[in-house]
Amino acid sequence: MTSARQISTEQETREQALVDRVLRSFADCESPRLKQLMEGIVRHLHEFLRDVRLTEVEWKEGIDFLTAVxxxxxxxxxxxxxxxxxxxxSMQTVTINNEAYGDATEATVFGPFFVEGAPEVPRGGDISFGATGQPCWVEGTVKDIEGNPLPGTRIEVWEADEAGLYDVQYDDGRTAARAHLFTDDEGRYSFWGVTPTPYPIPHDGPVGKMLGATGRSPMRASHLHFMVSAPACRTLVTHIFVRGDELLESDTVFGVKDSLVQDFVEQPASTPTPDGRVVEGSWARTRFDIVLARA
Incomplete structure (x- = not known):
């Protein structure tokens, strides 16, 4: 750690002069928003550099890290x-852009594993497509902030399998544990998936090395992804998390919100399923009612 030392007035003046010169370089920027963003990042970046008194060796290591990323x-x-x-x-950006609005369901991080063009399943269908894991029945409703059902709402869902891997992390081109479906005339939805399990984010690269160097775990709390969209409503990107998961307080991407923690109730083997499906062994069920804010 760099030891604290007094910075002379002359040195502070020289450093501030450089900041001012960089800020003036954006004077002719035609986009007010771009100018605001560039000036903001320059101010905060230089404030960081000056606050920690970054060394040239550390600067080079930072450049090498970003290059590796x-x-x-x-x-x-x-x-x-x-x-x-x-x-x-990511979580701070989500928080800024999804201000609290009545009882609207809270948003959380999008994550890196969403894929466009996931297959459609009917209400009550199975999104697992052979993904390993305990079968799990998920059901709920989608309503607007006034409590009106939202028929025809598109719901994208995706999750990791029992091994903690998403389909895109395999090399065989499979599509599994992801799909989209639509709510019925009363705003209801349901599907079979697999019970979420904890897993590590990919940590064999530079981000994993950063976590290891700083004493942090790469583990994510068990979760199931949702992206919910309906006309005239704000698109919701969120997860639901498994109550009782010991990782809820240490989720490595800070995505857990209390309102998104749900009960996943295990059902003993031979317990009748909601749709009459025959399941070998135990299965789980959960309910997640969604409220969309107006756009």
Whole structure:
């Protein structure tokens, strides 16, 4: 750690002069919003550099780290999202852009594993498509803030399998544990998935090294992803989490909110299922009622 030392007035003046010169370089920026963003990042970046008295060696190590994050990123792995997630930047952006609105369901991080074009399943269908794990029945309603049912709402759902892996983390091109469905005329939805389990974010790259160096775990609390969209409503991106999971307080991307923690109730083997499906062994069920804010 750099020892604290008194910075002379002359040195402070020189450093501030550089900040001012960089800020003036954006004077001709035609976009007011872009100018605001660039000036803001310059102010905060220079404030950080001056506050911690960054050394040139540390600057080089930081550049090398960001370079490594870029090199490992591809069409299946977004290391920059992982970096944003583990620094709380993703969750803070979600919080800023999803202000509290009545009883609207809270949003949380999007994550790096959403895939466009997931298959459609009917209400009560099975999204697992062979993914390993304990069968889990998920049901609920989607309503607006006034309590009106929202028929025809599109619900995207995706999750990891029992091994803690998403389908895109396999090399065989499978589609599993993800799908989309629509609510019925009364705003109801239901589907079979698998009971969520804890898993580590990919930690074999630079973000994993950062977590290890700082004494942090890569583990995420057990969760199931939702993206819910209806006309005239704000699209909701959220998860539900498993009550009792010991990782709820230490989720590595800071995504847990108390309102999103749900009971996943295990059903003994031979317990009748809601739709008459025959399940070998135990299964679980949960209910998640969703309230969408107006756009």
């Amino acid at each position: 870029g090199h490992i990123t591809d069409d299946k792995r977004q290391e920059f999202i992982l970096l944003s997630d583990t620094l709380g930047a």
